[in-house]
Amino acid sequence: MFKIIKRLTSVVAMFAVLFAFSTETMAAKKSKTLENTKKRGFVRCGVSQGLPGFSNADESGNWTGIDVDVCRAVAAATLGDATKVKFTPLSAKERFTALTSGEIDILSRNTTWTLSRDADIGLTFVGVNFYDGQGFMVRKGSGIASTSEFKNGTSVCTNLGTTTELNMRDFFDSRGISYEPVVFEKADEVVAAYDAGRCDTYTTDKSGLAAQRTKLSAPDDHVVLPETISKEPLGPVVRQGDSVWEDIVRWSLNTMIEAEEYGVNSSNADMMKTSNNPAIKRLVGAEGELGAAFGLDNEWNLRIIKQVGNYGESYKRNIADTGILPDRGPNELWTKGGILYVPPAR
């Protein structure tokens, strides 16, 4: 009997070794994700189930938002066409599993960069496309003007599986206030429950509050409290283990931000090829061989700027002009008093 078990384990081990060998050789050097994306003809991108300004689909199924634009930029860089993206709407709960299981290749879904997410669960954050912080929304009529006025027994609506749940606990716990968390899986359900009076306050990232407020039956009856109780750097995420793909996504985002810094936008990008600033020339592919580093041609960044635009254009189109957050706050370039600062593309 013992012999049989021994033999069995060796057979199993053999299978394992075979399989491990085959995956490891494929993961080496070249980007498997890039190859598959080219073969497939579209970028697989995980987005939210509808958050105006970040990722939101209109009636005809067109996705817009600054998170959407990151995926479009990657599609422009890798496939040459910003429209070649397949968007998968995901709940907060589903998002990481969808990414680690390979259902999507980029997760661009207002996701907070934290140590445990980055290090623990097989994910890699590539950058920040929106600096946010958690806040509270209350009814105007309640007369509450500050989070210090919350009393014991306050019911709080929020989303499942987010950093919000943890921050909320830190916040109420440190102030010794007892509260009732009402946690929904979908953002629309949170909005509906808060709107119906189930909860006294609604908490999530402030940008999210501003965006979701527009979905309430009477948006003007609600107000976002001034306090920010956490740091929420939101950014795109990729699977661990494909460093080339990681670099492509990171530098697609960086290109958009750097383009704004150098004043390159979708309408003047072609003309900038003849600029006498080498940094600008590199940014539009007229100098250097930047694309070669990740197996792309040299106009990858020019295509991003031409088809998607720079970060400022994307922000204006999706967040400022829609009335969600007209003031850029920390999401302004470092040269203009914000904290957007990306490493140079060279």
Add this chain to the structure above:
Amino acid sequence: MNNIIKKYIPQILAILFVVLIFGFLTMNAQTNMDNRGIDFGFGFLSQESSFDVQFSLIEYSGSDSYARAFLVGLLNTLLVSFISIIICTILGVIIGVARLSSNYLIKNTAAWYVEFFRNIPLLLQIFFWYYAALRALPMPEKADAWFGVTYMTVKGYYIPAMVWENLNVFLYCGLAAIIAIIVLRNYANRLRDTQGKQIPVLLYSVSLLIILPLLSFIFGGVTLEFEIPELKKLSKISYIYEGGISLPPELIALVLALSLYTSTFVAECVRAGIEGVSKGQKEAAASVGLTPNQVLKLVIMPQALRIIIPPTTNQYLNLTKNSSLAAAIAYPDLVLVFAGTALMQTGKAIEIVSITMLTYLTISLTIAAIMNWYNKKIEIKEK
């Protein structure tokens, strides 16, 4: 020898095949997780959960462990399943019997009830109760008192809490009453079998169940006070009830949807069971002079139960598994708390999903075991 080989070789091969498949799947997951830098292990269960849960049967806060959060979710799942099973059984029996009534109105109302609730998807019914029905309830400050002391509001159903003193004396009295009832029943059965005398067992049982615990109040020093919920102002326009017990609207909606939906299936099982008893039995019983009530109680039901129990067990299992739809309306059950929040915060998808699956499997097998035991008890004992 030849026979033994014929008998065992295919089985060994089958086992080998299963083991190989499982081994391969495990190794595959292991390799992929290694490649992506994901650790496998259950160590997280003892870590601090750092999230709060809306509604819990045991003491719990964010400084407790994930294992405790699991327990909170599990108890909430068991609570909602237990309440719903009881309600759906009572409703199901009533509706099932009503469907066989000779009264046209009763019969057809029951039939409509069954067809209506059985044919609408459960998730829709949950949404209906939560988003439509309960949302129409008043805000706490506008709620009228039901029975003088309970308040049904959009934030939940507030009922008085019981504050006991010497609760254990009370419970011992209750236990004594139950033991006395069992003894009494045995005695009554013996009396009937040997002397043919009948005593009103039900009446005695009910009186025992009331009188013994009552005595504990008079002589045992047991006191019971009610803590009545009181309105408290949270801000200019929002109120809440403090004190007493609050049943969240999520729990109420879930219990309503689960028990109404499942009761239709139980009703059909009951109807099938009663119709399954041959008509001759009823006629024979009536002809020996039993009253219609006795016919139902002594002749029809014991035989009908044999047909009713197995399919009803299935319905109980379905109900328990369906309770996982709770996540849709924020009721903190096992799926929401453990396979939801805990999974998200730890990223331990494989571990948590397998624990959750095993837990549901255990609950289902336990229910099945209890019902099988009951079924064994009532089945025909051939001599």
